[in-house]
Amino acid sequence: MPAYAVIGGQWGDEGKGKIIDYLAGDVDGVVRYAGGNNAGHTVVNDKGTFQLHLVPSGICWPDVYGIIGNGVVVDPDVLVSELTEIASRGIDTSKLFISERAHVIMPYHIVLDRLEEESRGEGAIGTTGRGIGPAYMDKTGRMGIRVGDLLDWEALVPMVEQLLKHKNALITKIYGGEALIMDEVLAKCRRWAEQMAPYTKATEQLVQDLLAQGKKVLLEGAQGTLLDIDHGSYPYVTSSSPSIGGACTGLGLNPQAIKGVLGVFKAYSTRVGGGPMPSEITDEEAEEIRQKAQEFGVTTGRARRIGWFDGVAAKYSQLVNGFTGIVLTRLDILDEFDSVKVCIGYEVNGERLDRFPANTGLLARCEPIYEELSGWDKPTASATKLSELPKNALAYVKRIEELVGCKVQIISTGPRREETIQVEPVFT
Ligand code: IMP
Numbered sequence: 001m002p003a004y005a006v007i008g009g010q011w012g013d014e015g016k017g018k019i020i021d022y023l024a025g026d027v028d029g030v031v032r033y034a035g036g037n038n039a040g041h042t043v044v045n046d047k048g049t050f051q052l053h054l055v056p057s058g059i060c061w062p063d064v065y066g067i068i069g070n071g072v073v074v075d076p077d078v079l080v081s082e083l084t085e086i087a088s089r090g091i092d093t094s095k096l097f098i099s100e101r102a103h104v105i106m107p108y109h110i111v112l113d114r115l116e117e118e119s120r121g122e123g124a125i126g127t128t129g130r131g132i133g134p135a136y137m138d139k140t141g142r143m144g145i146r147v148g149d150l151l152d153w154e155a156l157v158p159m160v161e162q163l164l165k166h167k168n169a170l171i172t173k174i175y176g177g178e179a180l181i182m183d184e185v186l187a188k189c190r191r192w193a194e195q196m197a198p199y200t201k202a203t204e205q206l207v208q209d210l211l212a213q214g215k216k217v218l219l220e221g222a223q224g225t226l227l228d229i230d231h232g233s234y235p236y237v238t239s240s241s242p243s244i245g246g247a248c249t250g251l252g253l254n255p256q257a258i259k260g261v262l263g264v265f266k267a268y269s270t271r272v273g274g275g276p277m278p279s280e281i282t283d284e285e286a287e288e289i290r291q292k293a294q295e296f297g298v299t300t301g302r303a304r305r306i307g308w309f310d311g312v313a314a315k316y317s318q319l320v321n322g323f324t325g326i327v328l329t330r331l332d333i334l335d336e337f338d339s340v341k342v343c344i345g346y347e348v349n350g351e352r353l354d355r356f357p358a359n360t361g362l363l364a365r366c367e368p369i370y371e372e373l374s375g376w377d378k379p380t381a382s383a384t385k386l387s388e389l390p391k392n393a394l395a396y397v398k399r400i401e402e403l404v405g406c407k408v409q410i411i412s413t414g415p416r417r418e419e420t421i422q423v424e425p426v427f428t
Contacts, residue, residue: 002259003217005247008224009263009317011271015329017041020057028215029065030058033250034240035222036073038128040298045417054079062092070101071250073135076192099203100148108167109134115175126273136239150193204252219247225317236275244321263323267331269307276364279307279343293333308341311403316356318404325409332381332413345369383413
């Protein structure tokens with residue numbers, strides 16, 4: 001009854017969507033456990049290009065369950081429009097289910113996300129503005145609305161009335177914003193109730209049933225470990241747990257069910273939004289990578305910040321998640337460089353630091369110590385076998401394995417499903 005997790009090893013946008021779509025052909029369910037429509041997963045296959053925000057990335061495989069677990073926060077409008085768009089392109093969405101325990105992103109969460117960001121001024125986190133933080137705040141503050149609550153109208157109305165009064169006071173009195181109208185919010189909830197009803201389920205049971213039948217399940221991470229609310233570069237993080245612990249709490253899954261933990265790493269680093277990034281580069285090479293790789297956010301369109309592979313951060317990510325294998329993506333983007341750098345340590349106040357510090361100020365002062373490796377003379381783009389990779393590209397892969405302390409199992413050499421090198425089997 002094995003479950004395998006696919007987790008972002010960096011600051012998100014590592015290419016998890018492509019890898020999940022690639023692996024999903026061999027599994028029975030793909031289950032999302034954290035985040036919301038702040039995520040943007042791009043899937044390119046024979047059915048076209050799909051930009052998914054909430055729907056699990058295995059959706060293009062007709063026999064695979066797509067499950068949105070309790071740890072996800074859901075904007076029903078986004079989910080419905082995503083499902084409508086996917087269905088209009090001939091994809092079967094009848095095996096998509098959503099946890100009755102998943103929290104709903106309410107209209108006031110989106111308003112508050114913007115107002116809170118504005119009030120942070122220079123210290124803005126650079127959120128995606130999708131209401132993610134405020135929705136998780138209400139979840140832990142025990143004042144959230146869950147998908148299952150939408151289906152109990154009698155109980156829902158007084159809950160929404162009370163919450164909206166409280167939120168409107170915050171919006172108007174603290175932030176000077178405009179109050180939301182009760183009838184409009186309630187009308188939205190009424191519509192959502194109808195739209196969500198066919199998909200709503202006790203998904204923890206569904207996942208357990210699949211596993212009990214000996215079926216394979218992929219646990220789909222969103223964002224990345226360095227954006228984790230507990231383990232990331234706080235406070236410049238998202239409000240959920242993208243790392244392995246989140247997979248258990250975000251699904252109601254016991255850890256013994258998890259047989260493999262795949263860490264997805266890009267061959268270089270990117271980050272969207274504010275916060276320290278020790279191996280960031282802002283020169284021509286950064287722009288070359290950004291343009292070649294089209295490093296612009298799927299959700300917000302923002303230019304992503306670029307950096308060399310950060311071995312210190314990656315090692316920390318391995319410590320938090322206990323990866324059993326690495327997926328290395330976008331190796332092809334480095335194809336034309338004469339040399340490539342990897343960060344192997346930090347220097348701060350004249351001293352070497354070999355760990356990823358918790359203190360944001362300290363992290364911001366960390367200067368990268370680089371090791372320079374020779375580039376490769378032959379492209380890796382679209383390669384499907386390890387033997388097709390030039391010697392120096394293999395040396396680069398090996399160095400990343402050493403830095404993370406874990407074997408590479410898959411190398412991605414392009415956005416398409418088939419542009420993939422299966423170095424060793426993932427499902428054992
Ligand atoms: P939030 O998740 O919208 O609250 O944003 C918090 C931080 O996480 C911001 O820096 C965002 O840019 C970042 N973030 C959230 N989702 C993603 C993602 O899917 N990829 C990359 N960065 C993300």
